[in-house]
Amino acid sequence: MSDFLSDINGYIWSNALVFLCLAAGVFFSIRTRLLQVRQIPEMVRLMFRGEKSPSGVSSFQALTISLAGRVGTGNIAGVATAIAFGGPGALFWMWVVAFLGASTSFVECTLGQIYKTKDRLTGEYRGGPAYYFSRAMAHTNASGAFKVYGLIFAAVTVLACGLLLPSVQSNSMALAMNEAWGISEWVVAVGSVIVLSFVIIGGVKRIATFASIVVPFMAVVYIALAIIIVALNASEVPNVIGTIFSSAFGADAAFGAIVGSAIMWGVKRGIYSNEAGQGTGPHAAAAAEVSHPAKQGLVQAFAVYIDTLFVCTATGFLILSTGAYRVFEGESADGSVIAEGGILPADVAVGPTFVQTGFDSFWSGAGSSFVAISLLFFCITTIIAYYYMAETNLRFLMGKAATIEIRPLRSTLGANLTLLLQALILVSVVIGCVSTASEAWTLGDIGVGLMAWLNIVGIIILQQPAFKALRDYERQQKLGKDPTFDPKALGIMGATFWENYDPVTGKTREAVDAP
Numbered sequence: 001m002s003d004f005l006s007d008i009n010g011y012i013w014s015n016a017l018v019f020l021c022l023a024a025g026v027f028f029s030i031r032t033r034l035l036q037v038r039q040i041p042e043m044v045r046l047m048f049r050g051e052k053s054p055s056g057v058s059s060f061q062a063l064t065i066s067l068a069g070r071v072g073t074g075n076i077a078g079v080a081t082a083i084a085f086g087g088p089g090a091l092f093w094m095w096v097v098a099f100l101g102a103s104t105s106f107v108e109c110t111l112g113q114i115y116k117t118k119d120r121l122t123g124e125y126r127g128g129p130a131y132y133f134s135r136a137m138a139h140t141n142a143s144g145a146f147k148v149y150g151l152i153f154a155a156v157t158v159l160a161c162g163l164l165l166p167s168v169q170s171n172s173m174a175l176a177m178n179e180a181w182g183i184s185e186w187v188v189a190v191g192s193v194i195v196l197s198f199v200i201i202g203g204v205k206r207i208a209t210f211a212s213i214v215v216p217f218m219a220v221v222y223i224a225l226a227i228i229i230v231a232l233n234a235s236e237v238p239n240v241i242g243t244i245f246s247s248a249f250g251a252d253a254a255f256g257a258i259v260g261s262a263i264m265w266g267v268k269r270g271i272y273s274n275e276a277g278q279g280t281g282p283h284a285a286a287a288a289e290v291s292h293p294a295k296q297g298l299v300q301a302f303a304v305y306i307d308t309l310f311v312c313t314a315t316g317f318l319i320l321s322t323g324a325y326r327v328f329e330g331e332s333a334d335g336s337v338i339a340e341g342g343i344l345p346a347d348v349a350v351g352p353t354f355v356q357t358g359f360d361s362f363w364s365g366a367g368s369s370f371v372a373i374s375l376l377f378f379c380i381t382t383i384i385a386y387y388y389m390a391e392t393n394l395r396f397l398m399g400k401a402a403t404i405e406i407r408p409l410r411s412t413l414g415a416n417l418t419l420l421l422q423a424l425i426l427v428s429v430v431i432g433c434v435s436t437a438s439e440a441w442t443l444g445d446i447g448v449g450l451m452a453w454l455n456i457v458g459i460i461i462l463q464q465p466a467f468k469a470l471r472d473y474e475r476q477q478k479l480g481k482d483p484t485f486d487p488k489a490l491g492i493m494g495a496t497f498w499e500n501y502d503p504v505t506g507k508t509r510e511a512v513d514a515p
Contacts, residue, residue: 005442012449018267021277024456025100028107031467036102036301042477043302046295059299062288064215065385066281066300070307071219072382073172073352074273076375079315080354081441085331086265087255087339088240089248091316093266094273098308101276102301108459110297110466111136112282113290114487114495119395127286128389129279129455130154130396135494136462153279153454154393160447161280162390162424167432168444169379169386173372174433176352180372189433193426195380200387200422210384218377219311225370226314229362233321240320255339261331272448274307279455283389292483293498294473297466315355324358326350351437387425394421465492 029036048060082090108129115135116127134150137143174188199210230237246252248266250259275281281303285296319325323341326348330336333350344357352371359367398414432440459466468490476483487495 002439002442005439005446009442009445009449012446012453013264013268015264017449017453018264020456021097021104021267021271021452022100024277024460025097025104027460028103028463029100031463032103032106032470034103035106035298035470036099036305039298040302043298046299047302049295059288059290059296062284062296063299063303065287065388066284066303067215067219067306070273070275070281070303070382071215071311072273072378073169073375074269075307075311075378076315076355076371077172077175077351077437078269078273079312080319080325080352081350082265082269083316083319083325084328084333084350084354086262087247087258087327088243088316088320088325089245089250089252089255089259089262090266090269091313091320092244092248093263094270094308094312094316097267097270097276098274098304098312101271101274101308102304104456104459105274105276105281105304106297106301106470107463107466108277108279108282108455109285109300110293110469111459111462112286113288113293113296114465114469114485114492114498116286116497118497125287125289126283126392126395128157128283128392128396129458130157130393131286132282132462133458134396135496136465137494139493149454149458151397153451153458154396156450156454157279157393158390158397158421160451161386161393162421163428164443164447165386166383166425166428167435168440169382170429170432171435171437171440172352173375173379175349175437176356176368176372176375179353179356180368185433189430192380192383192429192433196383196387196426196429197422199384200425210381214377214381218374219306222374223310223314225359226318229359230314230317230321232362236321237317240317243320244316255327258327258329258331258338265331268445270308270312271452272444273312274304275448276304277452277456277459278448279451280385280389283392284385292469292473292476292485294469294483294485297469318358319354322358322361324354324361326354349437383425383429387422390421390425391418394418465490465495468492 046059047063079091079094082094086093111132112127112129115132116125117131118124119126130150130153133153134147137146170189170192173192174185177183177188178185243252247255247259248262250256255262271278281300285300288296290296320341323343326340326344327338328335329338343361344354348354348357352375356368356371359371361367363370394417395414398417401413469485469492472485472490473483485498485501487493487498
């Protein structure tokens with residue numbers, strides 16, 4: 001089974017997907033006139049603005065829900081894996097994916113806001129790729145095909161976020177806690193299930209509250225300590241930068257043979273970490289209460305920078321400057337070692353232990369504990385975000401059937417299937433805790449790859465409404481207005497929520513909008 005899954009992963013993560021991710025980023029960067037550079041001040045300003053409502057969360061809370069999904073094991077174990085199998089140059093390609101991916105994230109998250117709806121059961125905003133695939137072309141002859149496409153994406157996302165991706169997070173968390181404190185994987189599994197049960201059953205409001213407190217605090221503390229350690233090894237920084245760039249293009253003799261691996265692992269782990277183009281960001285973006293879709297698109301574009309340029313870079317420089325790395329030939333830990341920093345134990349596994357060893361070089365004995373605590377919070381919040389995305393797509397799949405009452409249980413079909421999804425994600429967490437790292441990462445890569453293929457192809461086709469929204473936003477911005485959104489005036493069809501939205505009161509005139 002392991003070999004079979006590896007073969008599937010190899011087909012999904014072929015060079016074609018790497019090229020697609022990079023090409024889409026270049027194309028959207030050109031179409032937005034380098035929005036990821038021009039609008040940075042506006043991105044920062046909007047992060048701390050925006051209103052909450054009974055239906056939606058604030059821009060900042062939506063950002064933290066998104067970051068909860070982005071900032072996780074990919075920022076720690078993922079960076080270590082990229083360096084181990086792609087060399088230091090993989091970090092450069094992670095930067096490239098982040099820079100280009102910011103424009104991709106803007107497009108997908110703006111589409112998520114334009115075509116958002118209200119949940120029939122809870123009244124909360126819902127949205128994401130499945131929603132914009134089915135709604136953006138609803139007025140055309142291709143409506144049937146895109147409805148099916150949306151259903152396929154929703155089913156894949158329920159599978160990926162409900163079963164495949166949580167296991168990666170719990171696996172890294174369990175490995176780090178076992179390394180730091182010798183805690184059994186089963187103990188970690190039981191404790192995680194208890195914490196997650198409390199949060200995810202509370203719905204999107206509790207998820208937003210939890211994420212808005214935990215994610216910013218842990219991210220700031222983690223980055224600050226990583227920067228301190230890198231500063232203490234400041235003499236190594238010029239060499240680290242030189243090695244990153246030379247190995248990224250094969251100029252370094254030691255890494256010349258694996259330059260293709262540097263690109264592959266940089267793109268793969270970059271997308272796994274910042275999720276630009278994967279289709280996860282639009283779910284959180286749609287939950288925000290804003291007066292114009294482009295506002296949340298800009299905020300979510302900046303989330304890519306926070307994830308990769310800040311957190312992943314801090315991890316990469318920590319590993320390389322302290323010498324806590326080992327690079328393998330053949331993209332496998334079974335391959336021969338072609339370079340190493342010199343401080344890793346001989347039998348250490350590729351993953352969070354690289355980062356723990358780097359922290360221990362400065363903070364002997366406590367570094368492993370700090371990384372374990374960081375992963376505990378990062379991974380728990382990421383799993384919670386995965387649950388929210390899986391639930392959103394489950395709601396889409398159920399449609400009106402979600403409100404059907406089941407007798408004699410006297411509960412709705414939606415409520416029962418939601419409970420089943422909650423049980424599924426908790427089982428996935430347990431499986432991840434007791435699985436090997438390679439098995440967990442293979443499952444996670446399959447989930448990310450499938451979602452990325454479907455979403456990027458889809459937004460390339462449906463991109464136009466996002467660019468109309470951007471031009472409209474920048475036009476109103478130049479006039480000194482607080483931009484509001486009127487889809488009919490822009491010729492955007494299918495945005496039924498916004499067609500009934502009153503920008504004066506900030507309320508929608510419809511009680512609830514069908515998926």
